[in-house]
Structures are given as structure tokens and as C-alpha cells.
Amino acid sequence: MLRLVNLAVIGVLVLAAAWLYEIKYSSTRQAEQVAKLRLEIRRERDAIAALRAEWAQLDNPDRIQILARRHLTLKPIEATQFDSLDRLPEKPIDIVPPGTTDPIGALIEHMVDPEVVTGGVPDREASQ
């Protein structure tokens, strides 16, 4: 009886040791992974900082101004070029009603005025 218990305890001990080893090993691996990722993050951050610095350098208004003078025909904006929205003219009326399937047909229909019959047409028909 006692021997059986002893054997069982030894078995459990071995299993526990193996389990502990496994845990310890995987935790070490994960710690290494964490350290690696940390390093990577720091490198990325440094790279981002360097790129942002470079971007800011390229974005420097002094440089942009020189480039714009050399390559563009644009000129500084003047006060008279601003206007308020309520002074915009009305939007022209839509000739083609929205949602038509045949926009060209609608356009022709709009051009042909049904009420006004030109005087010449029936006359010409009468003369023939």
C-alpha cells in the first residue's frame, strides 16, 4: 500500500518537474520574444522619428517657396480673390430632370417646345 503511494508520489513529482520545465522554457522563450519585439518597436520608433524629421525638412516652407517660384505659375493670394458663399450666383436650373434613364432624349425633349408651333412648317406643307 505504502509502496504504491510512494510510486504514485514519485510519478507525480516527475510529471510536475516536466511540467515546470515546460512552463519555464516557454516563459523564457516568450520573454525573449518580448525583448525582441521591444527592440523592434524602438527601432521602428527611431525610424519613424527620422522619417518625420526628414518629412518636416522637406515640408519646410522656405524650401516649398523656392520650389513653387521655380516650377509653378501661382502667385500669392490677394484679399480681392476671397468672396463669401452667399454672394455666389444661383445654380442654373437642371435641364435634364434627375433620375431619367435617357438623358439625351430628355435633352431633345427640352429643346423641342411642344406649345410653340413654328409658323413655317404648316405653311410649307400647304405649299407642297
Place this chain on the structure above:
Amino acid sequence: MSKILLTKAVAARMAEPWRRRFTRRMLYGRNVDRGATAKGRVGLAIAAFAVVYAIVALRLVIFAVAPESHAARRSGSQDAVATARPDILDRNAQILATDVRMPSLFGEPRKIIDVDEATELLTAVLPDLDGAEVRERLGSKRGFVWLKREIKPQQQQQIHRLGIPGIGFLPENKRVYPNGAEVSHLIGLVNIDNQGIAGIEKWLDGRGLADLHRAGFASDRQQTPIELAVDLRVQHALRDELIAAADKYKAKAAAGLVVDVNTGEIISMVSVPDYDPNNPREANDPTRINRLTTGVFELGSTFKALTVAMALDSGKVTLNSSFDARVPLRYGRFNIHDYHAQRRILTVPEIFTYSSNIGTARMALSLGVEHHRWFLKKVGQLDRLRTELPESAEPLVPKRWGELNTVTIAFGHGLSVAPLQAVMGINALVNGGYLIPPTFMRRTEQEARALATQVVKPETSEKMRYLMRLNAEKGTASKADVKGYYVGGKTGTSEKVVGGRYSKTKLLNTFTAIMPADKPRYQLLIILDEPQPLKETFGFATSGWNAAPTAGKVIARIAPLLGLEPRFELPPAERLILARGG
């Protein structure tokens, strides 16, 4: 159980011969039960060992829970010798200063085998390295020597490939200023160890960053960036125009300032010639000082705005009051003349627009010396103005303030103040009477109100706005009037003191503009140091001919950036003054 043991012991004692019993009594004492004592001792030993093992187990758990604290400390000391600083951003989150990690080259002389070979190889890759110095450093007995701080990544690669033993790299944080000289005087610069030595950078250190550095905590870049009130676009436009103006009028120096009238935020501050903070050697040149905060100047007629406001605020003078400007004002051996002499009795608006020295002097005299001094003290012109910038200058106030001082100070001579200080004072005259200390940090209008002190009445402030506007419409400031932005302004031409006398040719010209004048949002100050007369200016070198047109150009450029809406339907200022009944 114990009973059995006891009886057993008694039985054993009975069985013992008397001599042995005697020795035992001698050794352990009478009636001592050895078995019980032994049991107690074993129990004690078990407890002691249990405690030891518990401690061991606890330590193991602690190590398991925090396994990397040690490793982290080691790696932390390895990188970033020069500590990290927070980024500095402008109000639109454009980068003004940031940290970039750069490798630095060091040597360990004890590990170097051939000093001459190492020196030769290194100087081949880094031509600007002094060969003799490197040889001396590597030949020393020290364990660690810096060879070159902040080398390029390509150079690091090349040196790495050379494979010299005893040569290594340490990554260091290097401060870079992507905008070069654009914001130099404002943000200042750092030394090779990333410690701020001027401007906002120094202020940052003063706020506890230096202590963090010393404790070794500030090596990471995870610090919240500092957001300044400056607008890089406005800064550029102002600087560009100032450089052009200094060039055109052959001025020794030029400076400009844009301030938010209602919050005291400094939107832009330029003082040319300036320096590139990436090249710290330039910064020590005394001609490149920041004229707006470290210099004090007699600001000339710009001060008349303060005098007129004082007079209007006292209630004794109204816009319809008039002062005699027919003859020059004789005071002791001094004769006060008018530059734009009218030789008649002038009303207050006329005194302001013709910039009459005689008129303002008489105005100040009518209120008395003490009142004048008290008012200037109230609007902050007599005390040193401190901002975030470590550099500041004390105004030069006359020790004995007599009537003559009041006469001259009324039109801006005899009292030297830092231009930023004058801007703060004039801000108070036009923003409804609130004296707000200027700041380089972001600030809301509510925060500014909480800091502000009311120095003049809101009605006085309103009158001052229209006087400034009137000046731009028909006075000396007309060349700064950009159509659509309703600019108001005041010119100032002061003669510099050369050898104890006022010079007629060495001038310091200033121009103060407010925009829009009916409800000011921004104030602009332009300073030109010793501008020369030109053919185009018909031989004049006064402020209205150079500082005012420069201000006009600046306003045309920065007003759209500042979000000012052009309006063309506003009535002329004269009508507005009349409508308010003077």
C-alpha cells in the same frame, strides 16, 4: 500517547542504575524529560527550515514574476547617452524640433592592438577627424574615449566593416531642427549633450526635464510633445518679408512679431539676422541676438499710442480736445519739434495721425508727471517682462523722473523697453483694456481673461482702435493699409543715441499694426534697425516709408493664413469716431 511515553520514561528511569541517573541529573537537571526536550528541538528545527524554504520559494516567485527588471536596466544604460527631449510642435502640429537617434563613435584604448593602423583607417572614413588627436586619445591609458559624436549611418557601416578591435558605437539622441533658422530665436537650441542652452529648449530643462535627465529616466522618446502657439507658416512669411525688407532698405537688422490680441499668444517672432540651431556656432554671434526680448529700444512714436490712451482714459481729454502745436515746445535747453509740422492747434486725432511730438508732450504734461509714470507702470512698461524664454531684458527707466522725462517719454524717447513689452501694452489698448502677459504656449481666451488685468476702460480701447484705423486711412500708416483687412497702425521713428547725442541718420523704425481695426484679432510689430533712404522712398528713411510698407506686405501674406475674412463694405474710421460722439 504522552501518558504512555511518560510511564515509559519513568520505567526507564527506574531501570537505570543510580550512577547513570546521577550523571544525567548533573548534565540535564533534575526531573528533565529528555524525550520531550528533543521533540521540542526537532519541532524548532522543522520550523526554522520551513521558514528558510519559504523565503527561498518566495524569492523564486519574485524572480519569476519580474524576470527582466535587471535586463532592462542593463540595456537602458547601453543606449541613449544623450537623453531624449520631447518634440516641439507648432500650433498646427508641424515639427519644429525632434530627436533622431544617431550613432556615436567611441574607442576602448586598452583593447586596441595597433593605434596607428586604427587611426589611419578611421581618418580615411571620417576625413574631418583630426588624426593627431585620435592617435593621442587611443594611445591613452583610459578605458573609454569618445572619438566622434553623431556620425552618419553610412559612416557607421563603413567603420563597422573595417573591423577594428576596440572601436564601438553607442546610439545617441541628436536634436534636429528641420526648419533650420526659421524658428531659431524662439525655440533656441541644445548643446552636444542635448541640454537646452537657449530659448524654449532651455525653458524645457528648467521645468524639471534636467532633473529627469540626471536621474536617467528621460532616455525614451515617450514624452508628450510640447505644442507652441507659433504658426510656422506665419513665421515663414514674416521672416521672408523681413529679410527682403532688410535687404531692400539696407537695414542692419529687422524684427517682427505677431501676437494674438485676445489671448496674448505669440503667433510668430522673427529677428534677423538669425542663426541655424543645427549649427550652434552661429548662435554665439552677438549681432544675431533676439532684438525683441533681449534688446531694449526707445520705440519712438509708437509710444504716442500709450500717451494718447492715457489721456483719453483719464477722462480729462476727449477726442475733441485740442492742443497747441503752433510753435516748438521749448524745455530747458531742448527744443521739441514736429517732424510733420502743422504749426496750428491740433485735435487729438490730428495729433495722432500727424504724429505730433509737441501735441503728445503737452498732453502728457497736462496730466502730470506722477500720472504718466503711474500709467506706464500699470501697462507694464517699467518692469522686466518675463515669458517662457529665459532671455529677457530690463527696461531702462530714468532714475529721476522729472517733467522733461515725461515730455520725451510721451513721444517715445528717454525710456527703453523690450519691443515685446510695448506690444503687450498696445495689445491692452486695443483689446478692450486687458493687459495680458504674452506667452509662447497655447492659451484660450478664457485662460487669458483669468490672467488679465483691466488697465484702461473698454471705451478708451474702442477709441484707440479707430485712431489707429484713421492713421492707416489718412495718416503716416497709409502705406500699410491692405484693402479688405481694415488695418490700423502707428508708425514710430526714433533716432538712435550715438555718443550721447541723438543721431539724425541712424534710425530705429517701428510699425505697429492691428487687424482688423474694428475688432482686433492680431497685432503685428515690425522693426527695422538703421534703414537707409532710397530713391524710391524719395530720400526719406522714416518709418512710414519702410516699416509701414513692409508691414503691408506681411499683412497681405499672413492675413489669409490667420483666417481673417476680407471685408470691403466697412465705413471710414472718421465716421465711426463721429458716430461715437468723441
